[in-house]
Amino acid sequence: MRKRIIAGNWKMYKKAEEARSFMKELVDTVPASENVETVICPPSLYLYELAEMTKSSTVGIGAQTMHEAKEGAFTGEISPKMLTDIGVGYVILGHSERRQYFNETDEAVNRKVHAAFEYGLTPIVCVGETLEEREAGKTVDIVATQVKKAFEGIADSLAPTAVIAYEPIWAIGTGKTATAENANEVCGAIRNTISELYGKDVADALRIQYGGSVKPANIDELLSMEHIDGALVGGASLEAASFLKLIEAGSHA
Numbered sequence: 001m002r003k004r005i006i007a008g009n010w011k012m013y014k015k016a017e018e019a020r021s022f023m024k025e026l027v028d029t030v031p032a033s034e035n036v037e038t039v040i041c042p043p044s045l046y047l048y049e050l051a052e053m054t055k056s057s058t059v060g061i062g063a064q065t066m067h068e069a070k071e072g073a074f075t076g077e078i079s080p081k082m083l084t085d086i087g088v089g090y091v092i093l094g095h096s097e098r099r100q101y102f103n104e105t106d107e108a109v110n111r112k113v114h115a116a117f118e119y120g121l122t123p124i125v126c127v128g129e130t131l132e133e134r135e136a137g138k139t140v141d142i143v144a145t146q147v148k149k150a151f152e153g154i155a156d157s158l159a160p161t162a163v164i165a166y167e168p169i170w171a172i173g174t175g176k177t178a179t180a181e182n183a184n185e186v187c188g189a190i191r192n193t194i195s196e197l198y199g200k201d202v203a204d205a206l207r208i209q210y211g212g213s214v215k216p217a218n219i220d221e222l223l224s225m226e227h228i229d230g231a232l233v234g235g236a237s238l239e240a241a242s243f244l245k246l247i248e249a250g251s252h253a
C-alpha cells in the first residue's frame with residue numbers, strides 16, 4: 001500500500017508572519033496518521049525557518065525548485081547541498097511554471113533529479129500537458145516522454161522513492177479540474193511508463209500525485225482512484241483550514 005503524499009506549493013505567496021502562523025497551526029493540528037505524508041513547499045526565503053519549526057513534527061518541507069550544482073557562481077540560485085543542510089527533505093522539479101517562465105527543459109529537470117538524489121532529497125517531478133496538446137490527443141505521449149527524460153540514468157534503487165506529480169497545465173489555478181477518471185487514466189499511463197523503465201515492482205511503489213485546482217470539495221474523489229496517491233496543491237494550500245481538510249481526507253484508510 002502506497003502512503004499518500006499531500007504537498008502544498010505556496011508558489012510566490014505569503015509574508016513571513018503569515019508563513020509562520022500557518023506553520024504553527026499546521027504543526028499543532030496536523031493529524032497523526034500513517035496513511036499520509038504532509039509537505040509544505042514555501043518560497044525559498046522561508047525554508048530555513050519553517051524547517052526549524054517542523055523539526056520534531058511529521059510535516060516535511062520542500063523547495064519549489066533548485067539548481068543542479070552543489071555550489072558555484074550562480075547568482076540567485078539555491079543548491080541541493082544547501083537544502084539538505086537546513087533540513088529540507090523534498091524538492092519540486094519541472095513544475096510547469098518553471099518550464100514555461102524559466103525555460104526549464106526536460107534535460108535540466110533530469111540533471112536536477114540526479115542532483116536531488118545525490119543529496120538525499122525526494123524529488124517531486126512534475127509532468128503535464130497543455131490544453132492544446134490534450135485536445136490533439138497527445139496527453140499520454142507528452143507525459144510519458146517527460147517521465148522518460150526526467151528519469152534518464154536514475155538507478156532502479158532510487159526510482160521508486162521519487163514522487164511524480166501529474167499536473168495538466170490547463171487545470172492549474174483555473175478552477176478546472178481533470179475529472180477524477182481522466183486524472184486516474186493519465187496517472188495509470190505514467191505508472192505504465194515507469195513499469196516499462198523499471199518493472200512492475202518499482203511502478204507499484206512509486207507515488208503519483210494529481211495537481212490542478214485540488215480543493216476540499218474534490219479531494220475525496222481524486223484519492224479514491226487507483227493510481228492517485230496524493231495531491232500537489234497550490235491555491236487550496238494557502239489557508240491552513242483548507243489545507244488541513246485535504247490532509248484529513250488523505251489520512252482516511
Ligand SMILES: O=C[C@H](O)COP(=O)(O)O
Nearest residue numbers: 009172173212213234235
Ligand atoms: O503546484 C501546484 C499546482 O500548480 C496546482 O495549483 P492549483 O492548486 O492552484 O491549481
